[in-house]
Amino acid sequence: MTFIGWDNYKRALTDTHLSAAVINSILFTIGILILNIVIPVPLAVVLNDKKTIFRTGFRSAIYLPALTSIIVAGIYFRLFFGSGDQTPLNLFMTWLHLPARQWLYDTKITGIFVLVIMSTWRWLGTNTLYFLAGLQSIPEELFEAAEIDGANAYQRFWNIIIPGLKPIIVFVITILTYGGLRMFGESFVMWVNGSTPGDIGLTIVLYIYKTAFGHFDTGYASALSVILFICLMLINLLYIRFLGIGKKEESR
Amino acid sequence: MKKKDVIYKVITTVILLLMSVCALVPFVYLIIASFVEDMSQVFKNGLSLQITPDMLGIKNYLMLFTEDDRSYLYWYKNSIIITLLFTVISLFFSSLVGYAVTVYEFKGKKPLIIVILSTMMIPVEILMLPLYNEMLAFKLINTYAGVVLPFAVSGFAIYFFMQYTKAIPRDFLDAARVDGCGEFRIFIQIMMPMMLPAFGTMGILQAMTAWNDFLWPLIVMSTNRNFPLTVGLQTYLSPYGNNYNMLFAGAVLSVIPILTVFLLNQKSFVSGLTVGGVKG
Numbered sequence: 001m002t003f004i005g006w007d008n009y010k011r012a013l014t015d016t017h018l019s020a021a022v023i024n025s026i027l028f029t030i031g032i033l034i035l036n037i038v039i040p041v042p043l044a045v046v047l048n049d050k051k052t053i054f055r056t057g058f059r060s061a062i063y064l065p066a067l068t069s070i071i072v073a074g075i076y077f078r079l080f081f082g083s084g085d086q087t088p089l090n091l092f093m094t095w096l097h098l099p100a101r102q103w104l105y106d107t108k109i110t111g112i113f114v115l116v117i118m119s120t121w122r123w124l125g126t127n128t129l130y131f132l133a134g135l136q137s138i139p140e141e142l143f144e145a146a147e148i149d150g151a152n153a154y155q156r157f158w159n160i161i162i163p164g165l166k167p168i169i170v171f172v173i174t175i176l177t178y179g180g181l182r183m184f185g186e187s188f189v190m191w192v193n194g195s196t197p198g199d200i201g202l203t204i205v206l207y208i209y210k211t212a213f214g215h216f217d218t219g220y221a222s223a224l225s226v227i228l229f230i231c232l233m234l235i236n237l238l239y240i241r242f243l244g245i246g247k248k249e250e251s252r
Numbered sequence: 253m254k255k256k257d258v259i260y261k262v263i264t265t266v267i268l269l270l271m272s273v274c275a276l277v278p279f280v281y282l283i284i285a286s287f288v289e290d291m292s293q294v295f296k297n298g299l300s301l302q303i304t305p306d307m308l309g310i311k312n313y314l315m316l317f318t319e320d321d322r323s324y325l326y327w328y329k330n331s332i333i334i335t336l337l338f339t340v341i342s343l344f345f346s347s348l349v350g351y352a353v354t355v356y357e358f359k360g361k362k363p364l365i366i367v368i369l370s371t372m373m374i375p376v377e378i379l380m381l382p383l384y385n386e387m388l389a390f391k392l393i394n395t396y397a398g399v400v401l402p403f404a405v406s407g408f409a410i411y412f413f414m415q416y417t418k419a420i421p422r423d424f425l426d427a428a429r430v431d432g433c434g435e436f437r438i439f440i441q442i443m444m445p446m447m448l449p450a451f452g453t454m455g456i457l458q459a460m461t462a463w464n465d466f467l468w469p470l471i472v473m474s475t476n477r478n479f480p481l482t483v484g485l486q487t488y489l490s491p492y493g494n495n496y497n498m499l500f501a502g503a504v505l506s507v508i509p510i511l512t513v514f515l516l517n518q519k520s521f522v523s524g525l526t527v528g529g530v531k532g
Contacts, residue, residue: 043268043271046267047268049264051257051261052261052264052268053261054265054268058271058272060515060518061272062271064275064511067464067507067510067511067514068507069463069464069466069482069506070464070482071481071482071485071506072485072503073278075485075499075500075503076281076282077278080278121274121278124275125275178375182375182376182378184467189486192489192490193486193490205377208377209380212381212384213471222382225378226378228377228378229374233373
């Protein structure tokens with residue numbers, strides 16, 4: 001082993017695979033952040049509503065995907081997003097008079113789309129559960145007071161539920177950002193053994209894994225790990241600063 | 253009921269039904285496809301929807317058990333052993349640590365708690381290289397211990413037990429001490445029975461983590477016979493050809509244990525998932 005100073009870090013700056021992986025990971029994270037906040041919040045509100053029928057059944061059904069391993073989910077979604085004309089998705093596209101696509105190999109954007117859909121399928125139930133638990137901690141009196149004042153459902157949602165859920169929303173944003181930027185298995189399974197053509201679907205951790213255990217370039221992989229770690233910590237600090245995580249701890 | 257309420261109810265029910273269908277279709281599809289004997293009928297570069305009853309049979313499942321090298325059975329056994337070891341070690345040590353840092357006063361307690369909790373912030377993926385080298389040095393590559401030990405005791409589990417211990421009144425401990433009960437016996441005979449629900453919840457969560465883990469066993473295990481299910485099933489897919497028959501059947505069988513546990517303990521699942529983040 002020889003000491004090479006900053007060389008690995010300099011190499012990272014001009015590595016086009018790395019920049020592709022970083023862009024993929026960031027777009028993926030943005031995608032799951034949007035889907036896993038916008039859908040679960042109203043979903044949890046409906047599932048928490050006593051007027052909704054079969055609440056327990058729906059809750060279980062929506063949570064079931066969270067039990068599967070990446071492998072099992074990957075088997076289905078690799079085929080669901082297959083490139084044949086007869087796949088359910090491409091049949092649907094034809095029905096909409098849109099061209100059938102090779103979802104896994106078309107462009108980087110379709111690759112990210114595939115990953116976002118697959119991850120949302122697995123993660124949505126868990127996030128909905130978080131919001132459900134959060135809803136139960138909003139005091140009942142607030143809703144009663146709102147009803148007396150004649151607030152409609154829309155006003156109740158924006159003025160009671162969203163502020164009441166704020167800690168949970170912040171928590172979910174944090175874990176989704178973490179989960180998104182370190183995503184690895186989904187890519188590894190969708191493009192078998194992580195053989196991502198033209199960097200479609202390549203993520204940061206997949207790139208580190210391939211560098212370390214495929215090319216046995218341990219030094220460079222370590223440098224990349226350090227960079228990822230620093231970035232995650234910086235994002236963490238930003239969240240603490242701007243979203244107010246930890247403020248609750250002070251008041252305790 | 254007002255007309256508006258009826259419309260609201262219909263719309264929400266339809267949306268919930270649609271979402272449930274989206275969530276469940278992959279399961280249904282996997283189960284049906286696992287019984288299809290001639291996979292070339294189903295795949296023309298993807299999966300097609302044309303499956304007829306006469307294509308179905310249990311040949312795929314039989315193949316899993318009659319395979320020449322019995323690899324699937326080995327993987328199943330490995331998954332069970334890894335999950336059991338992981339869960340037992342995790343519960344025992346996490347509860348001990350969580351209990352100790354909550355109940356006892358000692359020098360350096362606060363920094364210790366901070367160090368434990370801050371490990372929750374470090375992504376596992378970043379540690380894979382140094383941990384791999386550590387396992388090499390300990391000669392634990394390709395062993396159960398190498399898969400289980402690095403992650404069995406996590407900051408999250410310790411935090412969970414800390415929260416739970418806080419809620420138990422100290423009077424029990426003092427009463428036991430007055431009667432001359434040793435500290436370790438207090439933990440085993442008094443605290444453990446009282447923490448039983450916590451053990452149940454955390455046990456289920458840790459078992460699910462171990463059963464579904466992929467990245468770490470993929471790195472540590474190097475021979476086919478030692479793979480757990482997740483890594484093993486992945487080997488049915490390769491650039492040289494895919495064995496979908498066994499993949500589908502194997503995947504269905506691999507979900508069954510975790511599904512059974514979930515259906516039997518839905519309440520514990522929910523409370524376990526929400527304890528970490530929501531309490532603060």
